[in-house]
Amino acid sequence: xxxxxEDFYLDASHPLRRLSRNVRLIGYILQVAFLWLVEGGRxxxxxxxxxxxxxxxxxxxxxx
Amino acid sequence: xxxxxxxxxxxxxxYRNPPRSGNAVNGLGEQEKSLARPVFHSTGxxxxxxxxxxxxxxxxxxxxTSPGCFWQVLRTLWQRRLYVGPVARAxxxxxxxxxxxxxxxxxxxxxxxxxAGVTTLRDDALxxxxxxxxxxxxxxxxxxxxxxxxxxVPQSRGAREVMRTYRRSSRIAIDLxxxxxxxxxxxxxxxxxxxxxxxxxxxxxxxxxxxxxGSIINKEFGSNFRLAAVLTDLPLACDAPVDxxxxxxCTRCRRCELDCPPxxxxxxxxxxxxxxxxYVDFDKCIPYFAMxxxxxxxxxxxxxxxxxxxxxxxxxxxxxxxxxxHESD
Ligand code: SF4
Ligand code: SF4
Numbered sequence: 550x551x552x553x554x555e556d557f558y559l560d561a562s563h564p565l566r567r568l569s570r571n572v573r574l575i576g577y578i579l580q581v582a583f584l585w586l587v588e589g590g591r592x593x594x595x596x597x598x599x600x601x602x603x604x605x606x607x608x609x610x611x612x613x
Numbered sequence: 614x615x616x617x618x619x620x621x622x623x624x625x626x627x628y629r630n631p632p633r634s635g636n637a638v639n640g641l642g643e644q645e646k647s648l649a650r651p652v653f654h655s656t657g658x659x660x661x662x663x664x665x666x667x668x669x670x671x672x673x674x675x676x677x678t679s680p681g682c683f684w685q686v687l688r689t690l691w692q693r694r695l696y697v698g699p700v701a702r703a704x705x706x707x708x709x710x711x712x713x714x715x716x717x718x719x720x721x722x723x724x725x726x727x728x729a730g731v732t733t734l735r736d737d738a739l740x741x742x743x744x745x746x747x748x749x750x751x752x753x754x755x756x757x758x759x760x761x762x763x764x765x766v767p768q769s770r771g772a773r774e775v776m777r778t779y780r781r782s783s784r785i786a787i788d789l790x791x792x793x794x795x796x797x798x799x800x801x802x803x804x805x806x807x808x809x810x811x812x813x814x815x816x817x818x819x820x821x822x823x824x825x826x827g828s829i830i831n832k833e834f835g836s837n838f839r840l841a842a843v844l845t846d847l848p849l850a851c852d853a854p855v856d857x858x859x860x861x862x863c864t865r866c867r868r869c870e871l872d873c874p875p876x877x878x879x880x881x882x883x884x885x886x887x888x889x890x891x892y893v894d895f896d897k898c899i900p901y902f903a904m905x906x907x908x909x910x911x912x913x914x915x916x917x918x919x920x921x922x923x924x925x926x927x928x929x930x931x932x933x934x935x936x937x938x939h940e941s942d
Pocket of ligand 1: 864
């Protein structure tokens with residue numbers, strides 16, 4: 550396995566490496582945007598509601 | 614300036630199981646010198662995001678971001694792919710390190726940085742357990758925020774300007790790193806919360822001094838700027854830390870302390886991992902910081918941040934200190 554990696558090592562500046570980095574980054578950004586759109590709205594609403602009713606919104610489950 | 618209608622420090626959220634105190638993680642009261650431990654923001658590349666004690670609040674902070682801020686965050690993320698790149702084969706000699714440092718700083722300013730300085734990579738900028746970046750020198754750069762926008766902290770408008778400045782500073786770091794690689798020397802941009810602590814680097818690079826509010830104060834721009842860095846192997850002459858009289862004022866002034874809604878700013882220096890320095894109570898500041906999209910009241914109310922005031926203030930403080938020292942001799 551090690552020799553396979555050595556044989557096919559691509560420098561960080563290689564176009565294929567850059568392409569794979571871009572694809573991974575696009576995937577990550579889409580994931581973040583999707584989460585923010587879906588979860589962000591829910592969380593913002595919960596926080597606003599909690600501000601009005603003064604019943605604290607529990608954040609523990611967010612880190613799970 | 615005075616903050617406009619900051620929300621009171623009562624929180625719409627609560628922990629069922631409160632996390633370990635962030636002050637304990639930060640090493641408040643520890644006499645031994647040691648590396649910093651990540652607790653809140655981190656890309657988690659070293660230890661894994663989930664292991665951070667305050668990860669849940671960090672996530673909440675991200676979800677509470679307004680659309681304008683979030684758009685800036687996405688654009689900054691997209692820029693991340695440019696932090697590294699190819700190094701030119703022909704290497705420009707750098708025997709005159711002072712001339713090279715001046716050239717790099719001039720280029721940083723041409724790219725839009727307000728201030729730039731050079732130092733070496735230091736241990737106090739690293740997190741425990743995270744890989745050490747493989748570079749020797751650091752170009753620390755400060756990008757100035759629009760003061761008119763920042764007068765709106767802690768509202769969304771101020772937060773948007775903060776995120777816009779982080780995007781701009783990451784772009785400047787990217788372009789500066791590319792410029793250095795064009796000279797034939799390896800260089801990498803470190804911006805936007807990469808796992809490197811920017812303030813100790815900026816202090817060592819002479820960008821300013823640490824203020825009571827826990828942020829860096831520059832003679833010209835106060836605390837109204839954001840940091841980024843370029844790490845490189847290009848040999849550069851280093852700058853020395855500066856003394857502009859920040860401690861002289863902070864020991865007498867209480868502006869940030871009084872204006873901080875959750876009373877997080879401590880009025881005396883604290884021992885933090887073997888170094889005595891100004892310290893902000895993490896457990897009080899961060900929940901308010903999260904609720905208000907990044908707060909920022911303390912850095913904007915600071916007299917140093919008022920445009921045009923810093924140089925005269927520094928001169929007066931240093932002159933006063935000289936006079937006092939002279940009288941006591
Ligand atoms: S507001 Fe006053 S005490 Fe606070 S950092 Fe600025 S000068 Fe120091
Ligand atoms: S950022 Fe933190 S320390 Fe500064 S005013 Fe806001 S809550 Fe206080």
